[in-house]
Amino acid sequence: MASQSSDFQTLSRRYTADKGFRAFIQKGMSGYYKKRDQNKANFQDWQGARDLAAEIKYEAINHLDKYLLEFEEKITARGAKVFWAQNAEAAREYILKVAKENNVHSIIKSKTMTSEEIHLNDALEKQGFGVVESDLGEYIVQLRKEAPFHLVFPAMHLTRRQISDLFQKELGSEPTDEPEKLTMIARDIMRRKYCEADMGISGTNFAIAETGMISITENEGNARLTTSLPKIHVALLGIEKVLPKLEDLSLFLPMLATAGAGQTMTCYNTMYAGPRQLGEPDGPEQMHIVLLDNRRTELLADAEQRDSLGCIRCGACLNICPIFKNVGGYSYGTTYGGPIGSVITPHLRGLKDWKHLSAASSLCGACTEACPVKIDLHHHLLQNRRNGAKTAPNPLEKISFGGFSLMMGHPSLYRLASGLGRIFQPLQGLVNGTILDPLRSWTDSRKLPTLAPQSFHEQWKKQRNRKL
Amino acid sequence: MNGGRAIILGRIREALRNNPAPRPHTSHSQSEAAADHNGHAQREWLPKVGETLPERIDLFAKISEGLTTEFQRVPTMSAARHLITKLATESQWKKIGSHSHQDVDALLEEIELPIVRTEKGYAINDLESCDAGITGCDVLVAQTGGIMVSVESAGGRALSVLPPHHVVIARTSQMVPDLTAAFEHVKQKYGKQFPSFLSFITGPSRTGDIERILVLGAHGPKRLTVILLD
Ligand code: SF4
Numbered sequence: 001m002a003s004q005s006s007d008f009q010t011l012s013r014r015y016t017a018d019k020g021f022r023a024f025i026q027k028g029m030s031g032y033y034k035k036r037d038q039n040k041a042n043f044q045d046w047q048g049a050r051d052l053a054a055e056i057k058y059e060a061i062n063h064l065d066k067y068l069l070e071f072e073e074k075i076t077a078r079g080a081k082v083f084w085a086q087n088a089e090a091a092r093e094y095i096l097k098v099a100k101e102n103n104v105h106s107i108i109k110s111k112t113m114t115s116e117e118i119h120l121n122d123a124l125e126k127q128g129f130g131v132v133e134s135d136l137g138e139y140i141v142q143l144r145k146e147a148p149f150h151l152v153f154p155a156m157h158l159t160r161r162q163i164s165d166l167f168q169k170e171l172g173s174e175p176t177d178e179p180e181k182l183t184m185i186a187r188d189i190m191r192r193k194y195c196e197a198d199m200g201i202s203g204t205n206f207a208i209a210e211t212g213m214i215s216i217t218e219n220e221g222n223a224r225l226t227t228s229l230p231k232i233h234v235a236l237l238g239i240e241k242v243l244p245k246l247e248d249l250s251l252f253l254p255m256l257a258t259a260g261a262g263q264t265m266t267c268y269n270t271m272y273a274g275p276r277q278l279g280e281p282d283g284p285e286q287m288h289i290v291l292l293d294n295r296r297t298e299l300l301a302d303a304e305q306r307d308s309l310g311c312i313r314c315g316a317c318l319n320i321c322p323i324f325k326n327v328g329g330y331s332y333g334t335t336y337g338g339p340i341g342s343v344i345t346p347h348l349r350g351l352k353d354w355k356h357l358s359a360a361s362s363l364c365g366a367c368t369e370a371c372p373v374k375i376d377l378h379h380h381l382l383q384n385r386r387n388g389a390k391t392a393p394n395p396l397e398k399i400s401f402g403g404f405s406l407m408m409g410h411p412s413l414y415r416l417a418s419g420l421g422r423i424f425q426p427l428q429g430l431v432n433g434t435i436l437d438p439l440r441s442w443t444d445s446r447k448l449p450t451l452a453p454q455s456f457h458e459q460w461k462k463q464r465n466r467k468l
Numbered sequence: 469m470n471g472g473r474a475i476i477l478g479r480i481r482e483a484l485r486n487n488p489a490p491r492p493h494t495s496h497s498q499s500e501a502a503a504d505h506n507g508h509a510q511r512e513w514l515p516k517v518g519e520t521l522p523e524r525i526d527l528f529a530k531i532s533e534g535l536t537t538e539f540q541r542v543p544t545m546s547a548a549r550h551l552i553t554k555l556a557t558e559s560q561w562k563k564i565g566s567h568s569h570q571d572v573d574a575l576l577e578e579i580e581l582p583i584v585r586t587e588k589g590y591a592i593n594d595l596e597s598c599d600a601g602i603t604g605c606d607v608l609v610a611q612t613g614g615i616m617v618s619v620e621s622a623g624g625r626a627l628s629v630l631p632p633h634h635v636v637i638a639r640t641s642q643m644v645p646d647l648t649a650a651f652e653h654v655k656q657k658y659g660k661q662f663p664s665f666l667s668f669i670t671g672p673s674r675t676g677d678i679e680r681i682l683v684l685g686a687h688g689p690k691r692l693t694v695i696l697l698d
Contacts (some may be wrong), residue, residue, distance in 0.1 A: 028679065028680040029680075031680055032680070042515040043514060043515055044512065044513055044514065044515065045512065046513070048512065048513040049510070049514065051492070051494035052509065052510060052513060054492035054494060055492060055494060057492075058489070058492050061489075062488075062489060063484075064480050064484070065477055065480045065481055065484070068477075068480075069477075083471045084471040084472050084473040084475075084476050084477075086472035086475055086476060090472060094471065134687065135677070136675045136677040136678070137675075137677035140677065140678075153676070153677065154677070155678070156677075156679075156680060158678075159679065160678055160679055163678055179679060179681045179683050183675055183678065183683040183685075183686055184685075187685065187686065187687055190687055191687075194592075195592050195593055195596060211662060213662070219673070219674050219675060219676075219686065220673055220674070220675050220686035220687045221629050221673040221686060221687040221688020222686070222687040222688075224625070224626075224629045224667065224688065225626070225629060225630065225687055225688070227625070228624075228625035228626040228629065228630075228665075229626060229630075239480070246651050246654075246655070247510075247651050247652075249651070250510055250514070250646065250648040250650075250651060251510045251513075253647060253668070254611075254612065254647070261676070264531060264534075264613065265612040265613075265614055265668065265670040266670065267669070267670050267671050267672075267674055267688075268629075268668070268669060268670075268673075268688070269667065269668040269670075270665065270666070270667040271665075271666045271667070272664060272665060273662045273663070273664050273665075273666075274664045275664065277663065277664045280624060280663065280664060281587050281588065281589050281590070281624040282590070282624040282626050283619075283624065283625050283664055283665060291476075293472070293476045293479065297476065297480055297482075297483050298483075300483040300484065301479075301483035303487045303488060303489040303490070304489075304490070307492065374492055374493070374494070376493075
């Protein structure tokens with residue numbers, strides 16, 4: 001019950017105490033900051049672009065039924081099958097069914113956070129299907145049996161040495177400290193997998209209602225191979241990812257690249273309109289779109305935080321977040337980490353277990369500023385705190401805030417309390433930061449300021465008396 | 469057979485009914501542009517592109533350099549043939565992939581290597597063992613330094629991504645200013661009969677997954693050559 005929250009505390013303490021780790025993450029980000037700023041500066045007006053992106057998402061999400069139906073109609077007409085999955089289980093079962101019916105032997109996947117959300121790999125493996133992640137970062141964390149550390153950079157927490165050791169142990173390759181050589185080891189392995197695989201599973205960055213297409217953004221080319229060579233293509237698609245028009249991509253593709261990785265454009269932005277059509281030389285015979293709700297409609301029903309469904313999973317809010325940079329991706333214990341994860345996880349997985357995440361913020365607002373679609377992230381964190389306090393009040397907090405407001409509302413009580421404070425402060429000094437200190441959780445990393453010998457009120461009174 | 473369609477749609481409608489979300493805080497009044505635009509409104513905010521063809525070609529060349537796309541301008545098809553012969557010798561190509569396409573066929577006229585042609589289907593392993601894939605393209609995009617390919621212009625889905633070197637032939641008339649123009653081109657050319665695959669390729673395949681250090685040729689081509697015929 002309280003375990004998610006205490007796990008968060010334990011892990012975040014451990015990561016934060018590791019200075020080397022923090023410096024490593026910081027170093028990894030430094031190149032990104034520079035390139036992101038250069039690319040933003042190339043925009044004639046980045047703020048104007050954000051405004052327009054927010055407006056387009058507002059339109060799409062507030063007419064979600066209409067655009068989903070249009071998308072479904074168009075892509076079905078092109079021969080794709082659309083399956084509406086209410087929850088993770090329904091999505092997994094459908095994909096398993098497709099795999100079984102088609103006698104699938106080997107499955108290759110390109111990067112999809114949605115599949116992490118529904119724990120697809122576990123389900124497939126349990127039924128005896130071999131699944132390989134083809135994105136380099138995802139492949140590395142898969143070999144380590146870990147979850148991705150970051151939405152966009154899954155293996156950014158690992159050094160080349162760790163990756164070399166991993167490859168040596170799992171793949172029998174020669175040790176090397178060159179990222180290029182490590183990349184080529186994975187490339188060679190994956191080449192064989194693409195040629196053998198009979199099912200490719202991908203995510204989706206955008207779905208286009210007007211034309212019935214899905215759009216996938218990637219740098220490596222693995223998603224293109226995953227969706228070209230196997231005879232079945234399954235695309236996971238969160239219901240919130242639909243955009244009205246094809247031209248909307250001319251705004252979203254460069255914005256995603258800039259905010260997410262500091263690029264002008266990501267290397268491959270591919271739009272798929274159905275499986276292989278008549279007369280086309282290659283491509284899958286079947287295309288299945290798994291449209292996933294999994295409590296996104298709960299978020300939709302919360303008008304105050306509905307804009308968070310506009311998230312394009314660029315990761316910019318993680319990259320800028322002072323908390324994320326210190327506690328890292330694993331402390332959160334969620335599929336979606338960082339500020340956006342702290343906002344949506346309480347909706348997707350229950351406020352009771354996840355409300356502590358809204359405290360994992362300094363409320364500095366850097367995330368809101370970084371977000372290309374202008375999601376009001378830090379205010380949503382505050383709202384989650386409020387909602388958390390409403391649904392599951394903490395009795396101790398209730399008493400102390402009750403006491404506080406009583407004191408602040410009565411000057412005589414306030415004076416009494418500050419008088420007592422001056423008497424007890426020296427005693428607190430004796431136990432400062434130790435287990436006996438009642439203020440320990442505050443004082444173990446901070447110094448308690450000394451109360452002034454005379455309050456302002458007392459000084460004021462004295463001065464006036466002197467003058468009169 | 470379509471799962472929880474009715475339930476999900478019901479939940480969506482229920483969530484939206486009489487429950488308006490606050491409008492985004494935007495400094496420009498762009499709601500109309502968002503509700504009914506053709507992509508032109510975006511040009512005001514996106515990176516600037518020059519008005520003339522030479523400016524656009526220069527921009528494309530500049531971005532290509534940053535991307536390590538090998539951008540080559542040639543005056544004539546015979547110069548282009550010369551270039552591809554040189555590439556083939558230097559890189560010791562033994563087998564290449566190509567497809568039925570006027571400019572591609574003209575480009576490869578003097579090449580005497582075995583060629584895997586994709587237009588009528590091919591064996592995956594056969595294409596995988598090619599040293600280069602030679603394709604046409606739909607348009608070149610000045611704003612991003614990218615090329616747009618489709619099933620038709622690039623011989624299917626895999627030819628432009630499976631072999632380790634992708635060579636594209638294009639003409640200056642195919643240079644468009646931005647992504648919006650590229651989409652307009654697509655809509656005009658195909659009407660409602662889109663090919664099942666359209667892709668913007670912006671530089672050779674890359675990854676930064678190991679310590680955020682750039683490595684070219686992650687899964688797709690390590691080299692991308694764009695030959696622009698004047
Ligand atoms: S909330 Fe905004 S900044 Fe964060 S991942 Fe989503 S789109 Fe990017």
